[in-house]
Amino acid sequence: MKRRFACTLVFTLLASFVIPLLVLSAEAQDETVGSGYINVFNWGEYIADGSDGSINVNEEFTRRTGIKVNYSNFATNEDMYAKLKSGGVAYDVIIPSDYMIARLIEEGLLQKLDFSNIPNYSYILDEYKNIYFDPNNEYSVPYAVGMVGLIYNTKMVDETPDSWSILWDEKYANKILMFNNPRDAFAIAQFLLGMSVNTTNPEDWDRAAEKLKEQKPLVQSYVMDEIYNKMESGEAALAPYYAGDFLSMQQNNPDLALVYPKEGTNIFVDSMCIPVTAQNKKAAEMYINFLLEPEIALANAEYICYASPHKAVVENPEYSLAGNEVIYPPEEAKANTEYFHNLPKETLEYMTQKWNELKIGGSNNISIYIGLVVVVVVVVAAFVIRTIRKKRQNAYIDGPAGDK
Amino acid sequence: MNKSSIGARLAAAPYLVWSVLFVVAPLLMVVYYAFTDDSGNFTFLNFAQLGSYSDVFVRSIWFSLIATVVCLVLAYPVAYLIAMRHERTQRVLVMLIMLPMWMNFLLRTYSWMAILEDTGVINSILSKLGLSPVHMINTPGAVILGMVYNYLPYMILPIYSVLAKLERSMIEAAQDLGANRWQVFTRIILPHSMPGIASGLTMVFVPSVSTFYISQKLGGGKFDLIGDTIERQFQTSYNYHLGAAISFVLMVLILVCMAALNKFAADDEGGLLI
Numbered sequence: 001m002k003r004r005f006a007c008t009l010v011f012t013l014l015a016s017f018v019i020p021l022l023v024l025s026a027e028a029q030d031e032t033v034g035s036g037y038i039n040v041f042n043w044g045e046y047i048a049d050g051s052d053g054s055i056n057v058n059e060e061f062t063r064r065t066g067i068k069v070n071y072s073n074f075a076t077n078e079d080m081y082a083k084l085k086s087g088g089v090a091y092d093v094i095i096p097s098d099y100m101i102a103r104l105i106e107e108g109l110l111q112k113l114d115f116s117n118i119p120n121y122s123y124i125l126d127e128y129k130n131i132y133f134d135p136n137n138e139y140s141v142p143y144a145v146g147m148v149g150l151i152y153n154t155k156m157v158d159e160t161p162d163s164w165s166i167l168w169d170e171k172y173a174n175k176i177l178m179f180n181n182p183r184d185a186f187a188i189a190q191f192l193l194g195m196s197v198n199t200t201n202p203e204d205w206d207r208a209a210e211k212l213k214e215q216k217p218l219v220q221s222y223v224m225d226e227i228y229n230k231m232e233s234g235e236a237a238l239a240p241y242y243a244g245d246f247l248s249m250q251q252n253n254p255d256l257a258l259v260y261p262k263e264g265t266n267i268f269v270d271s272m273c274i275p276v277t278a279q280n281k282k283a284a285e286m287y288i289n290f291l292l293e294p295e296i297a298l299a300n301a302e303y304i305c306y307a308s309p310h311k312a313v314v315e316n317p318e319y320s321l322a323g324n325e326v327i328y329p330p331e332e333a334k335a336n337t338e339y340f341h342n343l344p345k346e347t348l349e350y351m352t353q354k355w356n357e358l359k360i361g362g363s364n365n366i367s368i369y370i371g372l373v374v375v376v377v378v379v380v381a382a383f384v385i386r387t388i389r390k391k392r393q394n395a396y397i398d399g400p401a402g403d404k
Numbered sequence: 405m406n407k408s409s410i411g412a413r414l415a416a417a418p419y420l421v422w423s424v425l426f427v428v429a430p431l432l433m434v435v436y437y438a439f440t441d442d443s444g445n446f447t448f449l450n451f452a453q454l455g456s457y458s459d460v461f462v463r464s465i466w467f468s469l470i471a472t473v474v475c476l477v478l479a480y481p482v483a484y485l486i487a488m489r490h491e492r493t494q495r496v497l498v499m500l501i502m503l504p505m506w507m508n509f510l511l512r513t514y515s516w517m518a519i520l521e522d523t524g525v526i527n528s529i530l531s532k533l534g535l536s537p538v539h540m541i542n543t544p545g546a547v548i549l550g551m552v553y554n555y556l557p558y559m560i561l562p563i564y565s566v567l568a569k570l571e572r573s574m575i576e577a578a579q580d581l582g583a584n585r586w587q588v589f590t591r592i593i594l595p596h597s598m599p600g601i602a603s604g605l606t607m608v609f610v611p612s613v614s615t616f617y618i619s620q621k622l623g624g625g626k627f628d629l630i631g632d633t634i635e636r637q638f639q640t641s642y643n644y645h646l647g648a649a650i651s652f653v654l655m656v657l658i659l660v661c662m663a664a665l666n667k668f669a670a671d672d673e674g675g676l677l678i
Contacts, residue, residue: 078639180625182640221542221624226517235523352641359636360460360628368466375469379664386668 037068038092038283041080043270044073046095046144048296048303055299061290067283076181084109090277092284095143097268102133102342104273111276112138117285120292128309131269132339140271141288142309144301147329147337148184148266149243149258156237164192164261167238168211173218177230177239180222182355183340184266185212188240191263191336198341202350209354216358231256243326244306258326264336269309434655437648450649457633457650464629465657467544467619468612471551472559475608476601478552479559483600484593486560487567494568501557513550513621520546520622542624550618551608558607566600567593602665610658630654 040058050056058069072089074080077100084091084104096104104110115121121141128142152161156175159166167176167188179185187197189211195204220236228245230236232253246258272288274281290296294312298319301308307327313319314328321327343351441447486497504512519525520541527537540546570593578588616631630650637647 076639078642180620216626219624219626221626222620223625226621229518230521233521233523235521349641349643352636352643356633356636356641357456359625360457360633368462372462372466372469383664383668 036280036283037070038280038287039070039072039089040287041072041074041083041089041091041094043095044075046073046270046304047071048299052303054303055296057291057296057299060296061287064290065283065286067280067286069287084275084277087277090279091275092278092280093272093287094275095270095272097270097340098131098133099340099342101140101271101273104275105133105139106342109275109277110139110273111278111281113141113274113288114281114285117282118289118292120289123292123294123297123311125309125311125314128269132341134271140273141292142269142271143291144244144270144304144306145309146242146244146268146270146306146327147260147334148187148240149246149260149326151231151239151241151246151249151256151258153231153234153237153253153255154257155255156234161238161259162262164188164240164263167240168192168215168218170218172237174220175237176215176219177227177236178215178219178222179240180224182351184240185222185355186351187266187340189215191261191265191338194263197266197338198343200344200347202347205347205350205354209358212358213361222359228252244304246326247305247321247324260329260333262336264338267334267337267339269339270306434648434651437644438652441645450645451653453646454649454653457630460628460630460633461653461657463627464613464631467548467627467629468551468609468615471548471555471612472605472609474548474552475556475559476605479556479563479604480597480601483560483563483567486564487570498561498564501560505557509554510617512554513618516546516550516553517541517621520549541622542626544623544627546622547619547627547629550622551612551615554615554618555608555612558611559604562603562607563597563600566597570596598668602668605665606662609661613658614654 048054048057050059058071062068074083077096080094080096081100081103083089084094101110115137118141124142128145129137131142134140150161150164150166152166157166157172166172167178179188186205186208189208190197190199190204193204193207193211195208199205221230223230223239227236227239227241228249231239231249234253234255243258246256250256250258272291274284274288278284291300292310294310294316297308297310297313298316301310301313302320305321305327308314314322316322438450439446439448441449482501486494486501489497517524521527522537522539522541524541526540530537574592574596575588578592583591613629614631614634615629616635619625619627619629619632634647634650634654637643637650641647
């Protein structure tokens, strides 16, 4: 879901060279086929782009239909929401996560899909239908599925962890990384405390916040994308993160391993939706249907390393990640998983307030206050001395002048 | 003033439009959000909540004060040495100072992470030499280092440009009148470079006190500064009103600091006239 910062940078740099070329070539085609464009808004690095011999999905769509794809990225659901709400661009297809879809539906920002234009929907596995945020399968089509796991370095951690509690183990003080976003961080504490991640009871959030406060002295740093470097280099030994991203870390450091702790973990589904502001609904549905074409879905699943909700992909013998226990864990690992729901505003505010307290509190010591007071006193003293001196000087200069 | 022709005014118009759109309007929005609640009613409640953020304010100001002082101590000799060189050498040296700024700020800070980490560049060299490793990353020192590194050019350049314009004849005159090196420095060079120092102090202090990225990367997210807090209000809390209130207080603080600084600088110029 959240991809490597460096990769994004390189990608952006490359894109700035390549996109003009793409646009040029797309325009050239447009003259021959010609029929409009769609705006697609997706996570970074979340679609096969033709590297490593895969299919360039967006180009392929243009080649087959003549419809151009204006493709852009977001980094968090919240960023996506802000962009969508601002109304600057009319997006035709967006791919947010579960709780955000719930919110968008609640606020009336999504439109119902015409499934007669999306026959490939039949490929979607039953377990990814009727999920809470879209109980009647009207607004969304699952694109990719993931879970949060506990990543650890087998060289640095002696035991095989099976519980989130190892993130509170003083033995690993200063070797522990933690999510730098409130929802994911609180979820770890909540699973450990055996409460729902969607609780609206302030006392529950208090207890979870207490738990995180207890952990803070042991945490090396609160991170998102930096986790790649820190885990790959052995700077840190333990970290919770998205399982799909773990696979690329493991490629760079084979000592890394991942477990799904027994207390349960967060599962998420990113689904394709069409906002009410879409300009080209027909083409958007064509695009969604196209992404569900077996060979396209396979290319994407191989590229993004998240679990696929697509029957033809998981059953395809050529699918290299088929049966991979990290992204397709056995049923018992999935037994305790819980989706994030869209929290009511008060709860969301309470959570972020607690998170703020956690992040800002504690590490100030009295010497900083003393230091600041000393600085202020010195500055004021310097100012006063200077003024007095100047007055004397002026009096000296003015004196003879006044005699004239 | 009265000479400003229509042409001159027209030439200024694009900037005027620009600053109204992108400076004045956003400022007004900050003020509006800071003094209203969700339903748009006037309120002081946002400011009442600020008490719990005093630690962050104090920490930010302290860190950036240290960074500013360190910058000044490092920058002044460098600026002085550059200004005393031959003009062509000066140009090359100034370009060298600016060179790091051609690279993206985020990238540079990110690479400091790799340098300072326990398994990073410095510590792996130390361990190769058989020395014990030093823990540097995720400490206040690392955050301040990040500030100093990123904002040092903003201190060097204004001081340098003031010193470069300093009339050599003044120094010679002072020497003629029997001033020794120390007196030349404290009576002539230092007072004349005050405007440069003042603008250098502002140009380092203001961005460091409001920075938000450096502390997250080099402080491990454990030494939150005002910038981080503001960012979080907008990005994850959706509490624009509290975020705006914090920004507003920060702006007032910066204004007060700048006013005090300007007072000093102005006094000094007055001193020069006398």
